[in-house]
Amino acid sequence: METLNYRANAPQRAKGSKRQVIVGVVASGNLEVLAERVLPDSECEVDIRTAAEGFGEVWQAVVADFVERRSPGGLKFSINDGGARPDTVALRLAQAVSAIEGERT
Amino acid sequence: MTTWDNAQRLRESRKRAGALYARGKRVEKKDATALLEAVIQPGDRVCLEGDNQKQADLLAVALAAVNKEKIHDLHMVQSGVVLPEHLDLFELGIAKRLDYAYSGPQSQRIAKLLFGGKIELGAVHTYLELFARYYVDLTPQVALIAAVSADREGNLYTGPNTEDTPAIVEATAFKDGIVIAQVNEIVDKLPRVDIPGDWVDFVIESGKPFYVEPLFTRDPGAITETQILTAMLAIKGIYAPYGVQRLNHGIGFNTAAIELLLPTYAERLGLKGKIASHWALNPHPTLIPAIESGWVKQVHSFGSEVGMDDYIRARPDVFFTGPDGSLRSNRAFSQVAGLYACDMFIGSTLQIDLQGNSSTVTADRVAGFGGAPNMGSDARGRRHPSQPWLQAGKEADPDSPAALRRGRKLVVQIGETFGDKNVPLFVEHLDALKLATKLDLDLAPVMVYGDDVTHIVTEEGIANLLLCRNNDEREHAIRGVAGYTNVGRGRDKKLVQQLRERGVIRRPEDLGIDPLDADRRLLAARSIKDLVRWSGDLYAPPSKFRNW
C-alpha cells in the first residue's frame, strides 16, 4: 500500500450544504471516495491509500486537473483505492463533488 | 515433350492412394490419419481449416498424429491458428512454414515457437491477402475443411458458420488439390448445398459438432462507465455528424456499448434511421436490442456466433439466411464488404503510437489481427460516393476540387487511455517494433496504420486526425486524448488548446456530454439475460455466459 496526500488552494467553495458523501467501492480497479466538508472554504485536500504503488505522478496530475475543473473548496477527499485507472479516479472524484453539491444523489 | 497435366496426374495419384481407405468418398474416423498420410506429401502446402470461429478439429488431431518420417516440412496456409494441434504440428516437425492471419488463444505459444525457430514465418496476413494469395502463389495442395453435414455424393452443408470454406475449397479444388471434409454427420438430404460434391474428394463423419469459439459474445454486465462514455462520444461526435449508415464494429466492449446505446441514448438524440442501419458484422448478441428496436436494416456476416442461430433464422429480413432459413456467412465477401462498402470501421486496440499506428501485438504475443486490418484501412480504389466518405475526404483535403477529390473511409480507434492492470493504451513506440527486431521481420505487425486512422476516441474526447495539417499537429491531437498516460502528460497544453479551438480535439463538454451521465442504466441490456429477453428467448447463450 502507498499513501499519498495532496493539498491545494481552491478558488471557489463547493456548493451546497451536505456535510459528507461517499461514492464507489473498494474493489479491483475501483475505489471509494469519502468527501467531507471539513476544511476552510479556500482549501481542499486529497488523501489517498492505494494498492497500486508507484503512480504518484499520475495521481498528482489527476488531482491537479480535478481541482482546476471542479474547485472543491472546503472539501477533504479520502480515498481507498483498489488500483483504479485514472479515468475511474477522475470519474469518482467528479461524482463525489456532484453528490455533495446536491446535483444528484 | 512438354506435358501440361502434371498437376492433374499428381492429383489422381493422391486420390488413388487415399481411395484405399475410402468407400466411395467416405472414410471412417479411425482411418483419418492413414488417409492423410496417403494423400499428403512432404513439403505440401496444406490448409487445415482454422477460421476465426469454426475449427476442423478432428482433422487437426489426425494431422498431428501422422508419422513425421512420412510427412514433414509442410507449409501451413490457414487464416486461423487457434487449436493447440495447429502448433503441435510445428513442435513435432510435421510442419515448418506458416502463413496465417489470426491467432487468439495461441498467440503466446506462436511467439515462443517463432523465437525458438520452430516456425518459419511467411507473413501475418490480413484475411483478404491470404485468401487472395490462395489464388496466386499460396494455393493449397490439400485442404482439410469442416462442414455441418454431407450427403452421399459429398455435397456439403456448412451451416451458419460457412466462414472461409468457399474461398479455401474453390482455390484448392480448381487447381488440382485434394479436399477432405470432416462433417458432423452424413444425411440423406442437405438443407442446402454450400459446397458442391464434385469439389470434395473425401468425407469423414466425426459424429460430433466441430469446435466453434464464441468470439463475439460480450457480456453487457462487464461494460464500464468509462466505456459507456466513449460510446456516447462516438455516437454524438462521429456517427451523428457524418451520418454513418454502413459500418463495421470491432469486438471490444466499447463498441458493444455503442450497440447497446443505439436504442437508448442514440434514440433520444433522434438518430434512428439516420445512422447504423447497414452492417458488415458477425451476429453480435449485443446488437439484438438495436435489431429489435428497428435500427438495423441489414447485416452480412463473416461467420455466425454461438447461440445466435435460432435468432438469426427468425429475423430473415435482417440477416442473409437464404431459402433454407439458416445463415449463410462468408468471410471473404464480408471482408470485401467491410473494406469497400462500409463508410466506417470502429474498433479497439491494445497500443497506439504517436503516429496513430495501432497493434494488438505485444512483446510476447503474436496475435494476428482478424478482420481489423482490412476493415480498418482506406480502400484507395473506391469510386462510389457517400456522405460520410465525401465529408471525411473534404476534411482531409479541403483545397482540392471536389470532383477530383478522393473520399475517405472513417477509421476510428476507440478505447480507454489505460487498459487492464493500468497498462497505457498510448505508447511512444509499439511493442510490435521490438518484436520485428527480435524476429528480424521486414515489417512490424501493425494492425491499423496511422495514416488510415481518421479518429481516436477515448474518455478524454475525440481526436479528428483528418483535420491535422502536419505531423506535429497529429502527434498533439493524439497526446490530447491520451489522458494521464506518459504520452498524454507529455503534451504541450497550449498546442492542445489551439487544436481544441479548431475542433481537432473535442472534449466531452465540447459535445455537450456530461461524463456523469455515463451510467450503466443507459445500456439497453445490462446482462446476457437481458439480451435473451430482447431476443424473445431465441438467443441461447453458451453456459459460461449465463447467470441463471
Add this chain to the structure above:
Amino acid sequence: MIIIASDKALPPNNTSASTDSWYESSARQRVENLLDANSFNEFIGPELRETSPHLPLFDLPEQFDDGMIVGYGRLDGIPVLVAAQEGRFMGGAFGEIHGAKLTGLLRAARDIAWLPVLILFDTGGVRLQEANAGELAIAEIMRALIEARFAGIPVVGLVGGRAGCYGGGGLIAGCCSALAVSEQGRISVSGPEVIETNRGLEEFDSKDRALVWRTMGGKHRRLIGGAEVFADDTVASFRDAARFLIKHAPSMSLEMLEAEQFRLTQRIEQFGTCADAADIWRSLGATKPQSIPALPHPDFVALANDLQEPHYVAR
C-alpha cells in the same frame, strides 16, 4: 446532409431508483433505494473510518465501512433496522468489524423487541485474512439472530447480489425468519470451485454456470422451500418482498423447529436420490423442468406457488 445531434430536448432518463437492478446496485444504493427517502440513519458510518485492523498485515486496501452498512430507517413508514453487505469489497466476506456491526444490530433488535430487521446479503463467506474472527462473527450473528427471533422479531434476508450468499452467509440466511431471493441470488455453503476442487470436475464443473445456478440459484432455492419469495431483480420487487415477509414471520418456537425438522427430513426422503436439480423439479411436479431456468419472473412465481407452498412456520 449533416445530422446535428442535440440532446437539449431529451426526455428524462427512463429510469427510476426503484426499477434499478438489485444485482448491479451497491450496498449503499440498495439501502438508499429500499428505504423511504432520507429515512436511513447509519450507525458507525464511513466517516468514522472503522476499518479492518487486519487487512494492513496483508497489504490490502481497506474500506471505510469494512463492507457492512448498518442502521435504522423506514420501509413504507415501518421502522426497521437494516444491514447490507457490499459484495464487491473483499467479496462481501465477513471480517471482524464487518461481522461485529451485524452482531450489535441483532442484539439491539432482540432487546428493543419490536423493530424488524432486514439483512441484505452479498457475501462469499468468511474473509480469509481474518478467518477466525470472521467465523466467530458468523457464530455470534447466528446466536443473536436466533435470540431476536425467539423474542418475536422478524429477521428477513434479501439475497440477490453479485457475490451470492455463500459459506457462513448461507448459514445465517438459513436462520432468518424468511428469505427473498432473486434469480441472480445464490445460496449455498460450499462454493462451486470448492466442490470442484474437493470432488473433481465430474461431480461439479464450476465453469458450467447453468449448473451452478440450477444447483444453488434463486429459482432452485424457492422451489425446494429454501426461500419464501422469488423477487424480480429490482429494488422495488425486493421492497415488496421485504414488506410482505415482515408480516409473515411468526416467532421462533419449539413447534416451529419441529416443523422444520419434518420439512427437511421429508426433503431428503423425497429428493435425496435426485442427481440434478431438474430431477427434483420434475418430482415436484414440473412438467417441463428444463424450461424453468429461462422462465420470466411472473411465470416462475406462478409455477413456484403451484409446486411449493412457502413454509413460514417451518424455519
Add this chain to the structure above:
Amino acid sequence: MLLDKILESLFPSGHTVLVACGLIFGRGALADGDSIAVIGVDGRIPIGVDEAALLSGHVLDVIKSGGNEPILILIDSDSQRMSKRDELLGLNEFLAHLAKCLILANKLGHRTIGLLYGHTAAGAFIATALATQTLLALPGAEPAVMDLPSMSRVTKLSIEVLQEKAKSTPVFAPGLDNLAQTGAVAITLDPDRSLAHQLTSVLSQPVEREDSRDKLGKERNGRPKAADIAKRVYELARASV
C-alpha cells in the same frame, strides 16, 4: 485423546453413548446423579444434510423430553460435506437448523456445552461447536476455519509467508490456541485430571445470558475490535428508538 477414553473420564459412573456411522448419541451420568445428553461427531467425518438432520433430531428429542437436561456435543469432524448432492438439498438450511435447535435448547433452559477433541472446520464448526453456550477443548484439538494450503491458494501468498504472518496475530491461522485467543474456545481442559470434575465445574458456573465470546476475544488480544464495535452499534440502535 480417543473418544472411548474421553467418555470414560467424563462419565466414571457410566454412560450409554454409542457411535454409529461417525455420529455420537447417548447419555452420560453426572456426578450428582443427573444425566447429560450426549451427541456429536467422531472420526473426522464431514457433516452433510443426513448427519445434520440426525443431530438436530436428537437435540429436539432432548428438548421435547422436558426438563432442563444439559447437552454435551463432542466434536471431531471434517468440514461440511462439499458435494453437489448436499448443496442441491440445501445444506445451508440443515446446518442452520442444527444451530437453531442447539440455541433454542439453550433458550429453553438446557445448558449446551461443546467439547472439541479432534478436528473441525468451516460450516461444520459453526453449526455444532460454535452453536453451544460454552465451548471446551482438549489439547491436540485442531479447529480450523480453513487450512493454510487452501488459504495460500486463495490469497496467492506462500504457506511460509502465511506462517510468518501468523506469528504476529491469531486472527487467521488454524489451531486451538488461535481460536482460544479469539474467544471461540472458553476453556482448554487438562486431560490428566478427571474430565468429569472439570465438566461439573463448568456446569456449576452461573449461566451468562449474553454471548461473551467477543469480550473474551478482546481480553485475550485475539479480536481487538469486535466487542467494542458490537457494543457501539447496539447502543446507537437502542438510542435510535
